[in-house]
Amino acid sequence: xxxxxxxxxxxxxxxxxxxxxxxxxxxxxxxxxxxxxxxxxxxxxxxxxxxxxxxxxxxxxxxxxxxxxxxxxxxxxxx
Amino acid sequence: xxxxxxxxxxxxxxxxxxxxxxxxxxxxxxxxxxxxxxxxxxxxxxxxxxxxxxxxxxxxxxxxxxxxxxxxxxxxxxxxxxxxxxxxxxxxxxxxxxxxxxxxxxxxxxxxxxxxxxxxxxxxxxxxxxxxxxxxxxxxxxxxxxxxxxxxxxxxxxxxxxxxxxxxxxxxxxxxxxxxxxxxxxxxxxxxxxxxxxxxxxxxxxxxxxxxxxxxxxxxxxx
Numbered sequence: 001x002x003x004x005x006x007x008x009x010x011x012x013x014x015x016x017x018x019x020x021x022x023x024x025x026x027x028x029x030x031x032x033x034x035x036x037x038x039x040x041x042x043x044x045x046x047x048x049x050x051x052x053x054x055x056x057x058x059x060x061x062x063x064x065x066x067x068x069x070x071x072x073x074x075x076x077x078x079x
Numbered sequence: 080x081x082x083x084x085x086x087x088x089x090x091x092x093x094x095x096x097x098x099x100x101x102x103x104x105x106x107x108x109x110x111x112x113x114x115x116x117x118x119x120x121x122x123x124x125x126x127x128x129x130x131x132x133x134x135x136x137x138x139x140x141x142x143x144x145x146x147x148x149x150x151x152x153x154x155x156x157x158x159x160x161x162x163x164x165x166x167x168x169x170x171x172x173x174x175x176x177x178x179x180x181x182x183x184x185x186x187x188x189x190x191x192x193x194x195x196x197x198x199x200x201x202x203x204x205x206x207x208x209x210x211x212x213x214x215x216x217x218x219x220x221x222x223x224x225x226x227x228x229x230x231x232x233x234x235x236x237x238x239x240x241x242x243x244x245x246x247x248x249x250x251x252x253x254x255x256x257x258x259x260x261x262x263x264x265x266x267x268x269x270x271x272x273x274x275x276x277x278x279x280x281x282x283x284x285x286x287x288x289x290x291x292x293x294x295x296x297x298x299x300x301x302x
Contacts, residue, residue, distance in 0.1 A: 010181070014226055017182040017257070041135075065143065068136055068172065070179035071226055 002047045004058050006066055006076040009040040014071045054078060080105045080300050081120030085150070087112045087130035087141045092163065095280040096126040099293060102283060103300050112144040118153040122299055125150075125166030127219070127278055137180060137222050138169030147173055154272050159203065161299060162274035164220055167264075175272045176265060177235060178227035183220070184257025190219040192289060193255060195263045195277055196246040199239045202270045204298045213250050214243075214291040216277040223276045224257035232259060238268045243275055273299075 010016050019037040026034045043066055049057060058076050067074040082105045086093045097107045100122075110118075131140035141147070154160050154175055162170040170176040183189055197205050197212040208214075227235070235241050243264030245255045254261045256276075264275030282292030 013228070014181060015184075015257070017184055017186060017224070021186050065139060066135070068139070068179050070171070070177075070228075071181060 004045045006043040082107045082122045084109045084124045090128035092127035099280040112146045115145045122159045125162045127164030138172040142172045160272040167274035180222045181224045188221045193218045195243045204273045217281045225262045
């Protein structure tokens with residue numbers, strides 16, 4: 001079994017509403033050193049296939065479903 | 080006029096939508112998303128609700144349903160499509176409409192009657208209305224914050240695809256959820272795929288308070 005962690009983040013131009021809300025909350029209770037917060041999604045895939053085809057499969061999965069190219073970027077690593 | 084309403088797990092506005100189009104004299108059928116037969120008829124509606132619990136992103140899982148292939152084929156032949164709320168989100172996920180959605184700017188689920196203003200009426204949906212007309216129609220969403228790149232939005236203005244914006248009762252444009260340019264409704268460049276975040280099917284009867292929804296939907300069934 002090959003385990004792949006996919007990280008999905010909002011593009012730089014897209015406002016991270018959740019991140020801003022968390023930052024405000026942290027600042028509000030005294031964590032004044034927190035200047036920015038970014039929220040992302042991590043999807044862990046458990047793949048039963050050859051290592052040589054992992055890149056192709058994960059790229060396909062990300063483009064077909066896991067990320068929306070209008071608002072999100074993705075990266076992944078085999079763990 | 081034959082209207083088909085696509086129903087996904089979690090859709091919850093299909094019966095109200097059916098009532099709305101039935102009251103306009105349409106022959107309305109609800110179609111389960113696993114159907115694979117060809118879509119035909121005069122209009123396909125994707126109603127509001129929460130397809131697959133909006134997991135991953137609103138409309139993300141629903142875009143893998145078998146009916147989507149047929150929906151794309153129907154739209155590519157010029158078939159008329161209307162997306163309402165979750166239907167709007169799904170239509171962006173399957174690239175029948177530009178842009179996408181993120182959480183409302185205040186992180187709150189917004190549910191209220193909300194005026195919207197007609198920005199462009201050179202299309203089937205709004206040709207019976209005038210530019211700057213105001214319609215009071217409920218909104219109910221958590222991810223109604225419309226996003227598209229500046230370049231994409233500029234192209235949409237040029238193609239007359241920006242149809243509706245949020246406004247106050249005086250008609251001044253306001254931003255209720257963070258949407259780029261306060262956009263509430265758009266269409267594709269071929270002007271056969273329409274979508275809005277407002278729920279016209281919830282504004283069809285004086286008993287429940289509002290009737291501007293039926294006023295809006297009339298455009299789609301006019302011959």
